[in-house]
Amino acid sequence: MKYLFWAYTLTWALIFAYTLVLGSREKKLLREVNFLKQAVNDNDFNNFQEY
């Protein structure tokens, strides 16, 4: 029973962790898109150069 529990838990932990990784990547990209949008709107290209 102990073995079953661990196998089951680890499986789900791995799947869950991977979904989290995907989500965080997506979030990071969204942040970047927002930043770029703002840079374009403000015509603030100097800022972008540093970025």
Next chain:
Amino acid sequence: MLNEKKNKLFLRIFIGLVFLVMATAQYLIFLWVPEEKTLGVVQKIFYFHVGAAWVAFFAFFIVFVFSILYLATQERRWDRVSAASAEIGTVFTTIVLVTGPIWAKSSWNTWWTWEPRLTTSLILWFIYLAYILIRISAGDVERKAKLAAVFGIIGFLDVPVVFYAVNWWSVSHPMLFGQGKMNLASDMLLTLQVTVAAFTLLYFYLLEKGIAVFRMQDEVNKIKDRLREITD
């Protein structure tokens, strides 16, 4: 716009379906299917062990197919499919390699056996990791895609050769334990099928998500390049 809405709706339904089938699989595994007589409750590891193994091999097959497609057409979108699929494959191969030893420990009292399928999974895992390493260290986008596609093809062809080699190897040194073959009762078979279906659906969901993230990455890079051109 309408199309996008439709897509979103479709995606929602799909996610719902994934949840539903996953839940059914869990129900079947833990509540419905009877325990195996000799192995006991531990035998239930078998269902998601096999399910994960199936997805791992399937994912690598997808990498292989889309690598060929990419080399033939040189279109970025095929490369994104391979990239996403390889990552998911790595995750599921890891699951196989975690659940396999746990099962071995519980039923044969040893963490690792050089059983052909488990050993092949281990090599598959190494190949996946090498594939991802190539992607990480290849530099610019096009080169990354091309080198990874080439390795995706070579690596996939390596897997059956590894399996045969390991199989012969373990035949010439007969093993202490049986091959873990069980006569599956029909209710067990049904549970296994539902679990495999559930994992496959989960795979497709993750694939869709992964491809979307890679596409976004590509688009952000494109915008950045464009902005650089303007500001220069």
Next chain:
Amino acid sequence: MNLKKVYWIIWKDIMLEIRAKETIGTMLIFTFLVLVIFAFSFLQPGNRVSSEIIPGIIWVTIAFTGMLGLNRSFLPEKNNDCILGLALAPVEKSMIYFGKVAVNFIFLAGVELLSFPLMAVFFNFRIQGPLLYFILVLLLGTVGFSGTGVFLAALSANTRTSEILLPVVLFPIWIPLILGAVKASGLVLAGRLSDPLWVQSFWSWVRLLAVYDVIFFAVSFMLFDYVLEV
């Protein structure tokens, strides 16, 4: 298939080696060192080493040494963009592949030839089976090593971390080859030709090696264009 062009590639690399004397000497010394380290780890002075680990020692040594040679087959071409010149030369890229494989095979075979007497002396083993069979296994193994090795060396030469990436990429692909070669040469070393079971399992391993060589030669040959193009 234009043999003359392949010949020129081989000639170029051998000439370079004769002039610079960098690769083969280093490979040879490295082989000796690895053998000595194996002796320390497996030998007890006065005892004979168990014959079961000899094939493992042979093939691990060859694999490590081969890795040295492979790292030298494309990385130096990156200096002064020689690789671009090579790719632009009026030669089909697959001919470059054949040339490089041949050069690697020659180097590796040379090192094997020179280090085997030493191995036999260090570990005090005798080949009980027919020598010709042993040479056959050695040949198939070395061809396979060079075939996939050169291909993946060209691949990893295009990345930023080429030298450390190569072994990680190459060993998983080599695994069936190493397994087959170790088992087949182990059978020859123990050799009992009268035993039909022995003969059968020996040939099944040799068949695996041959199949491996054919598959990966064909695939590398087809895909080499993409590896050199980037």
